[in-house]
Amino acid sequence: MNILANILPFFLKEIDNFSRREIISFAYLSIEKILGFSKSDCILNSNYILSDEDISSFEKIIVDIKKNIPIQYVLGETHFYNLKFNVNSSTLIPRPETEELVRYILSHNFSSVLDIGTGSGCIAISIAKNSKASIDAIDNSKEALEIAKFNAILNSVDVNFMFNDVFGFSVTKKYDLIVSNPPYVLNSEKKYMHQNVIDYEPHNALFVEDFNPLIFYEKIALIASKNLNSNGLLFFEINEKFGEQIIDLLLKLNFVDIELKKDINGRDRIIKSVFK
Ligand SMILES: C[S@@+](CC[C@H](N)C(=O)[O-])C[C@H]1O[C@@H](n2cnc3c(N)ncnc32)[C@H](O)[C@@H]1O
Structure with missing residues (x-):
């Protein structure tokens, strides 16, 4: 998992306790949180090189998702009424x-x-x-x-x-x-x-x-x-x-x-x- 394009397949390979649709959504939310890239940024930056720190952040997120911790708590944030909230x-x-x-x-x-x-x-x-x-x-x-x-x-x-x-x-x-x-x-x-x-x-x-x-x-x-x-x-x-x-x-x-x-x-x- 050394470039951005590998993140989604990595999430899909590692997580098996959620539907494919949910895992894809978790991956994009995690990318936005860790790298600040929106979904469309992901297409434009698919070859973006991940640092070791980025990779360990994604790995930690996956561990927490596999423990069934709600994604909002895993990422520490959610959206409400078009605003961002820490939780x-x-x-x-x-x-x-x-x-x-x-x-x-x-x-x-x-x-x-x-x-x-x-x-x-x-x-x-x-x-x-x-x-x-x-x-x-x-x-x-x-x-x-x-x-x-x-x-x-x-x-x-x-x-x-x-x-x-x-x-x-x-x-x-x-x-x-x-x-x-x-x-x-x-x-x-x-x-x-x-x-x-x-x-x-x-x-x-x-x-x-x-x-x-x-x-x-x-x-x-x-x-x-x-x-x-x-x-x-x-x-x-x-x-x-x-x-x-x-x-x-x-x-x-x-x-x-x-x-x-x-x-x-x-x-x-x-x-x-x-x-x-
Ligand atoms: C259902 S949550 C609602 C949280 C938030 N307003 C929302 O809509 O997402 C209920 C809130 O009431 C608070 N609460 C529970 N018992 C309370 C009490 N005796 N006095 C004041 N707040 C209390 C809880 O800490 C919690 O934040």
């Missing part, structure tokens, strides 16, 4: 359905935002990049907040990241918009998930107890009822199983104009409500 095992890998949430949020008017459970900062940072709003974001993972702060710098935006636990929430400021994609996967749903999610993604970002599945929604709706301006907006990403129950709890707290939206796969995934 590691302390941050959830941002998902495409969350991009839909951001797209929907950005079709509204607001000038201040609080993102609860920010993780990599993907929601807060993509809103900051595409609006003029001032943005605060909290998480109870110090490690995730370090990555989120780095991602704000990477994307040249200002977000005020704060260490705060939602269950000891201590922010008194009022906002036009509060958004949260909190942990919502039931412990009993683990058996349906890909093993590499269970093995490598942070469990505190994903799972809730079956006997109390709405614990985050109840607490965040309560926070929103105190920290939203009048006519303020509350957006949730949700587990498709709990749309009706979350609507009920919002109604009890006097939220109005509640909308339940489906993602591209037809699953109930986003709830918007307004605080009067």
Whole structure:
């Protein structure tokens, strides 16, 4: 593997636990990360000579891919809403359905935002990049907040990241918009998930107890009822199983104009409500 043209065949020869299409995609993502070449650059530079350091970086990536570590963690980065984000095992890998949430949020008017459970900062940072709003974001993972702060710098935006636990929430400021994609996967749903999610993604970002599945929604709706301006907006990403129950709890707290939206796969995934 001493020239660029050999990388793809090398990945295909070495990796056998993914489909050909996935392996090709991993190879191009790795080339972009290590050499900075896009797919079309690869054609133009097929005879580019790899240094020993390049070769050992590719070999290390292949070892990690073979261990079933998600490619985003192997490379330490991913794309979300056309922006680059660093990720590691302390941050959830941002998902495409969350991009839909951001797209929907950005079709509204607001000038201040609080993102609860920010993780990599993907929601807060993509809103900051595409609006003029001032943005605060909290998480109870110090490690995730370090990555989120780095991602704000990477994307040249200002977000005020704060260490705060939602269950000891201590922010008194009022906002036009509060958004949260909190942990919502039931412990009993683990058996349906890909093993590499269970093995490598942070469990505190994903799972809730079956006997109390709405614990985050109840607490965040309560926070929103105190920290939203009048006519303020509350957006949730949700587990498709709990749309009706979350609507009920919002109604009890006097939220109005509640909308339940489906993602591209037809699953109930986003709830918007307004605080009067
Ligand atoms: C589903 S992840 C969402 C991450 C990111 N917002 C996204 O959409 O990709 C939930 C986030 O909530 C954070 N979290 C979990 N429990 C929390 C708590 N008690 N207080 C504050 N944040 C919490 C986790 O650290 C994680 O970053």
